[in-house]
Amino acid sequence: MSGQQPKRGSASQVFQPLAGDDPSTIAGYRLAAKLGAGGMGKVYLSYTPGGRPVAIKVIRPEFGEDAEFRRRFAQEVQSAQRVQGLFTAPVIDADTDGAQPWLATAYVPGPSLADAVVAHGALPVDAVLLLIAGMAEALHVIHGAGIVHRDLKPSNVLLAADGPRVIDFGIAYAADATSLTGSGVTIGTPSFMAPEQAAGRRVTPATDIFALGQVAAFASTGAPAFGEGTSHGVLYRIVHEDPDLSGVPERLMELVSRCLAKDPADRPSVAEVITLCQTANAETVLRRPEDWLPTPVAADITVRAAAPAPVQTPPPPSSAPTAGPSAAYSPTAPAAPSTPPPGYGPPVAPPPGQAPQTPPPTPYPAQAHAQAAYPTQPAQTSQSAPQYPTGPQAQAQAPTQFPGGYGYPAQAQTYTGQSGPQTVVPSPPAPEPPKRRGGKVAAIAVAAALIFGVAGVGTAYFLLKDDGKKTQSNESAKEKSNTPAGKASPSPGADDEGGTGTDPKPPVDADPEPADYTGINLTAGYHLTFADEDLHPQDGEDNNYELSYDTGGYLDAESEGGRLVLLDPGQTGSLDVCRSETRFTTNIYVDKLSKGRQICITTGTGHLALLTYQGHSPEDSPSDYMTIDVTVWRNAVG
Structure with missing residues (x-):
């Protein structure tokens, strides 16, 4: 999916009105405009309840019907939610299980690199260096979350006032799994693929570095490094021919040529890319000015920053205080009733023989505004109905007022008064003058309760005290009987009456003995069960296994409660290290591993294991297999 940028020009071209086949809401998000469409689906503008703009990306129904796509999409969204970088658009919400999958990312007010170059031409060298350095920082965070972008191209790079933003990371991996990609649906742009990706070989973070070099060549020349034309012709040139770098400025030549190396091992790392940008800039530190982009491109940012205001649905009543942007949208809230009554919920008919209750007059606007901003839950007494706001107050507080839950109408209450059961709509009753007789009776009741309470507390104290002595005696006798001959029993603790010693420490279970297994060849699509004394790979990757090597290229802790921790390079794993680590995840991509890298594995069945990648x-x-050494501590999880 190409992201948030459909067209260039005026705000009316950027923010397209919703068409007849466009939804008005997505999971409670009110859609304000359409931002664009791509191979993965459509992109809409919406707002959070706090008024922040977001881009809602709705996946095409054809992909949602593919079970393998949904599985991969859910995994990629879970990983993407951990990506929190300065040069990425964070994923803030998603639904991977609904009838039509979607995800919401922060809206970036800026054109895509593709739109900017097409509209205004190639960028100056200084802007390209800042662009590539920012994208490299984004890749550092993305790869750190175990994600290979796979579709890094100019339309997936947005130009904001403070730097670039990389979007749509990981989605292409989910699309690769579908049957649609083999039936004429192309995901990704051939002009920006790496040779190993075009040849169908293993994809690694170095694949994104190759795409980064292609983006740099495009931004500085205005044309793809391997030309244009049919996808087959472009892919052939990527795999077998050299790129056309004749138009690349001299200061960018080393950066671009090294990134476009055919062999992934010859390409620079993310850190080396940033160093190359600094060297080409003749500065030790790249400093990003506010006007880092050419003036025409910066003007496009201004157009996109003027996003349409959220439409209030339903509109507030005329007498209620005006709600700010935070009240504009209420995700997942149900629709309001067609004929809303003064309070919550539908009107309830009064009991036979009784006249309908008349709600008290609406408070002054200032009072209503204060109550809408700081709703409180009034206390209930046995002689009065529950007190809830009504009229405009109720509508102002509808999304958060209790009871009824978030956005649900409160229910009519039934209570027993002096004239029998009554059913009323919750509303604040008119204050009644105090009755002398009632006050006297209440005072007598309180006095009686205090007397019985004191008596009850005293009785409970003596009973519990006596029972405590018996329990202490029994425990003391049990400790003496369990004390080995020749050893003194522990002295009473400081909390015991008359005791002066220290509390005895409970016995500590000895650590389980490790079981070592070396040279295991774990094939993709197979799993390990750590309870097996003869630990060996078994067929299957999706059945709540303790550890599986998924054919998608990652290790997966599938058992309920299972989790993985990738230890830092040079960090030596042990039982204590694996017990103390809390950097949990459920899957780790194999292409992130180098020889000797270790992974702590905690299973939902109570075992701990240390995997060493060889x-x-x-x-x-x-x-397709990996060679690993495994140490297992069975039943080591308390």
Whole structure:
């Protein structure tokens, strides 16, 4: 999906009105405009309840019907929600299980790099260096979350006033799993693929570095490095021919040529890319000015910053205080009734023989505004109906007022008064003058309760005290009987009456003995069960296994409560280290691993394991497997 940028020009072209086939809401988000469409689906503008603009990306129904796409999409969204970088658009909400999957990202007011270059031409060298350095920082965070972007291209890079934003990371991986990609639906732009990606070989973070070099060439020349034309022709040139770098400025030549190396091992790392940008800029630190973009491109940012205001639905009543942007949208709130009564919920008919109750007059606007801003829950007494606001107050407080839950109408209450059961709509009753007789009776009742309460507390104290002595005696006798011969029993603790010693420490279970297994070849699509004394790979990757090597290229802790921790390079794993680590995840991509890297595994069945990665099968091997050493501590989880 190309992201948030459909067209360039005026605000009317950027923010397109909703068409007849566009939804008005997505999971409670009110849609204000359409931002664009792409191979993955459509993108809409909406707002959070606090008034922040978001881009809602609705996946095409064809993809939602593919079970493998949904599985991969859910995993990628889960990983993407951990990406919190300065140069990425964070994923803030998603639904991967609904009839039509969607995700919401922060709205970035700026054109895509593709739109900016098409409209205004190539960028100056200084802007390109700042662009590539920011994208490299974004890739550092994305790769750190275990994600390979796979579709890094100019339309997935947005130009904001304070730097670039990389979007749509990980979505192409989910699309690769669907049957649609084999039936004429193309995900990704061939002009910005890497050779290994075009040849169908293993994709790694170095794949994104190749795409980064292509983006740099496009931004500085206005044309793809491997030309344009049919997808087959472009892919052939990417795999077998050299790029056309004749128009690349001299200061960018080393950066672009190294990123476009055919062999992934010859490409620079993310850190080296940033260093190359600094060297080309003749500065040790890249400093991003506010006007880092050419003036025409900056003007496009201004157009996109003027996003349409959220439409209040339903509109507030005329007598209620005006709600701010935070009240404009209420995700997941149900629709209001067609004929709303003065209070919550539908009107309730009064009991036979009784006249309908008349709500008290509406408070002054200032009072209503204060109550809407700071709703409180009035106390209930046995002689009065529950007190809830009514009229404009009720509508102002509808999304948060209790009872009824978030956005749900409060129910009519039934209570027993002096004239029998009554059913009323919750509303604040008119104050009644105090009755002398009632006050006297209440005072007598309070006095009686205090007397019985004191008596009850005293009785309970003596009973519990006596029972405590018996329990202490029994425990003391039990401790003496369990004390080995020749050893003194522990002295009473400081909390015991008359005791002066220290509390005895409970016995600590000995750590389980480790079981070591070396040279295991774990094939993709197979799993390990750590309870097995003969630990060996078994067929299957999706059945709540303790550890599986998914064919998607990652290790997966599937058992309920299972989790993984990727230890830092050079960090030595042990039982204590695995017990203390809390950097949990449920899957780790194999392409993030280097020889000797270790992973702590906690299973939902109570075992701990330490996996040491020793290598991967060669590219010409007919089998995709990794070689690992495993140490297992069975039943080591308390």
